[in-house]
Amino acid sequence: MQTNHRVTQLRLPKNTVDSRAKTYWALNIGISIALVIISLGIMMVIFPGLRGVFGIVLIVGLVLGVSGMLFVPRHLFHYHRWEVTDEAVYASSGWLWREWRIAPLSRIQTVDTEHGPLQQAFGLATVTITTASAAGPIKVSGLSKKTAAELAEKLTKMTQVTREDAT
Amino acid sequence: MTKSKGWQRLDPLVIWLDAVIATLGFAGLAWYFLFSGNLRSALIGVAIFVGGFLFFVVADIIRCATTRFHISDERVELRYGLLWKVQRSIPRDRIRSVDITANPLYRIFSLATIKLGTGQHSGNVEKGELTLDALSLQRAEELQRLLLQRPREATRNDQVTMATFQFKWIRFAILGLSGFALIGLGVGALGQILELVNADFEAIWRHAAEVVGQYSLGAAFVMIFAAFVGIFIVGIILSALVYLENWSGYRLSRMTNGTLHLTRGLLFRRSVSIEERRIRGVEYSEPLQIRWAGGALLRVIVSGFGQKEDDMSQEASIIMPAAPQAEIDRLATDLLKAPSIRLARFQLRKHPKAALYRIIIRRVGAVALIIGLLLTTNVFIHWLTWVWVVAALICGLIMLTSFDAYHSLGHDIRGDYLIARRGSLLRRTAVLQRSGIIGWKFRQSPFQRRVDLITLIATTAAGRGAYKVFDVDSGEGISMARVAIPKLLDAFVEQPKDTS
Numbered sequence: 001m002q003t004n005h006r007v008t009q010l011r012l013p014k015n016t017v018d019s020r021a022k023t024y025w026a027l028n029i030g031i032s033i034a035l036v037i038i039s040l041g042i043m044m045v046i047f048p049g050l051r052g053v054f055g056i057v058l059i060v061g062l063v064l065g066v067s068g069m070l071f072v073p074r075h076l077f078h079y080h081r082w083e084v085t086d087e088a089v090y091a092s093s094g095w096l097w098r099e100w101r102i103a104p105l106s107r108i109q110t111v112d113t114e115h116g117p118l119q120q121a122f123g124l125a126t127v128t129i130t131t132a133s134a135a136g137p138i139k140v141s142g143l144s145k146k147t148a149a150e151l152a153e154k155l156t157k158m159t160q161v162t163r164e165d166a167t
Numbered sequence: 168m169t170k171s172k173g174w175q176r177l178d179p180l181v182i183w184l185d186a187v188i189a190t191l192g193f194a195g196l197a198w199y200f201l202f203s204g205n206l207r208s209a210l211i212g213v214a215i216f217v218g219g220f221l222f223f224v225v226a227d228i229i230r231c232a233t234t235r236f237h238i239s240d241e242r243v244e245l246r247y248g249l250l251w252k253v254q255r256s257i258p259r260d261r262i263r264s265v266d267i268t269a270n271p272l273y274r275i276f277s278l279a280t281i282k283l284g285t286g287q288h289s290g291n292v293e294k295g296e297l298t299l300d301a302l303s304l305q306r307a308e309e310l311q312r313l314l315l316q317r318p319r320e321a322t323r324n325d326q327v328t329m330a331t332f333q334f335k336w337i338r339f340a341i342l343g344l345s346g347f348a349l350i351g352l353g354v355g356a357l358g359q360i361l362e363l364v365n366a367d368f369e370a371i372w373r374h375a376a377e378v379v380g381q382y383s384l385g386a387a388f389v390m391i392f393a394a395f396v397g398i399f400i401v402g403i404i405l406s407a408l409v410y411l412e413n414w415s416g417y418r419l420s421r422m423t424n425g426t427l428h429l430t431r432g433l434l435f436r437r438s439v440s441i442e443e444r445r446i447r448g449v450e451y452s453e454p455l456q457i458r459w460a461g462g463a464l465l466r467v468i469v470s471g472f473g474q475k476e477d478d479m480s481q482e483a484s485i486i487m488p489a490a491p492q493a494e495i496d497r498l499a500t501d502l503l504k505a506p507s508i509r510l511a512r513f514q515l516r517k518h519p520k521a522a523l524y525r526i527i528i529r530r531v532g533a534v535a536l537i538i539g540l541l542l543t544t545n546v547f548i549h550w551l552t553w554v555w556v557v558a559a560l561i562c563g564l565i566m567l568t569s570f571d572a573y574h575s576l577g578h579d580i581r582g583d584y585l586i587a588r589r590g591s592l593l594r595r596t597a598v599l600q601r602s603g604i605i606g607w608k609f610r611q612s613p614f615q616r617r618v619d620l621i622t623l624i625a626t627t628a629a630g631r632g633a634y635k636v637f638d639v640d641s642g643e644g645i646s647m648a649r650v651a652i653p654k655l656l657d658a659f660v661e662q663p664k665d666t667s
Contacts, residue, residue, distance in 0.1 A: 008642045008645050008646055008649075008660055008661070009641065009642065009645065009660065009661050010609065010645060010656075010659055010660055010661075011659060011660065011661045013659070083659075085658050087654070087655060087658070088655055088658075088659075090658075090659050096612070096613045097610070097611075097612050097613070098610070098611045098616075099608065099609065099610050099611075100607075100608070100609040100610075101606065101607065101608050101609075102606060102607045102608075102655065102656065102659065103605065103606035103607075103626075104605070104606070104652070104655055107605035107606060131605050131606050131626065131628070132470070132605060132628035133605055133606060133626035133627055133628055133632045133633060134631070134632025134633070135606075135608065135624065135626040135627075135632045135633035138606075
């Protein structure tokens, strides 16, 4: 084993996702907050005795949620990146709980693009890259539709060249 | 070797055997109605019996009569169904496992069920499997040999025995405690039966209490104690029996055509074939009590075989039952052809102390949370002093197991293998072939970031699908990944600044 590991660290992948993803994430957080507020409101109607408690939770949730909407997407945008080299695909995601994924192109089995209704509205798409592992696919979300299509095509082409059993 | 071009059928004997099983099953049901007391329900019982029996037998006859299979050079095809016709076909080069099982009745009549697995789990399970129920045992074994044979290979099928069952291993089976689960099941089943016959539970309890009440307090205490000892002994005996049923007759052999052949089972005979070229590693599994007794279990990590977390495939991947560590090590090194594995297990690289603190904080935190919740609910307020005593005891226990869990953490790269060990109550050591790793995943929580730890996850197409090196120093984790698959990460790391 190497011993000079003290300063070795992963750098971030080169490409950021589409900047519209920030608004998309903010909206996503907003929707979650709205759902929480609605359910808290219903609770307040059902249990009038506990209105005080729910009220406090609601205010705290609202403050946290709105500040989350303002600040979280920016951080997510910084860490949410991807890169493809001749050998591998590399993606990073998450802000507090971070995750880095690397898969050699020779091990890629399928490449799919998908866009949900909300992503559609923003012109965004997700590229899902699966390998033969049951550990789950690599997902790059928040790409513009054009970039996503290009990435998928590029990966499909490159993986066809190195087609083996991939297990 | 029969390699006939035509379509083949199932063994018709299976219809008779299934009919016998059906008779037993439906007779049980009918019996309940027959003896329920009045004529009407007795008639219903008979009607159910006859109707159910006929339906089952007719369905089985149709199944057997319509099922045909065909083995060509490229594919195995299966057709069945009368009205709802089903045709299935799997390419022969996709077949990765051929399992033969036989229930006790099948064994008496030399029948066996054969299951072809392709290891494709993308869709539903059925897609990747093809079952023939049942063929004559001889026919099934022929098929197994035929289907697992690589083309243009010697038909000579010499085999070398790698391991066989040893009766003295049974001491680990007793520690396995599986019998106690059976007792639980038995008690549950007894309750169900009593409920069915409308037993008066209250009366039973009252009667039992009366019987015990006749004796003095001391005698009653002795009786209860004796009952516990009795349950314990029965549990141990049952554990041993379960183990014998599962593992007696265990034999693992290596065929010259590159497959491993595992047979086991006393009443239910099981036979599994594994292609050696699909083996990606092994996993040592050491439940605490078995570890203390100096034993372990060995699982095999095979691509396209049991790549799911369900119990069946977990059970199927066991290649040696609980046995002494030396035996397990011997088999592991034989399977992987890597003699250094055995030593490596005792010389794994340790994880930073921060990993220990994280283990302790996580566990104590969980206990604190539970106690906190108990304290906030007024119900337990008068337990207050007790809570602290119990909490102190639990925390002490946690400290002990935490040290053990930390001691278990270890990782290394030895030759062609990545080794990762963790766990206290169930310690697992994965020995994964480097070339079997098909990707990396690194994870870091805010708490890990603070102490510069990282979780390295090697993804693979075999076994559990992902093997974790938990809480490793972040730099070392990345170096480890770089050593395991050279060059892959080079473009993505920041070069070390110091040149020492």
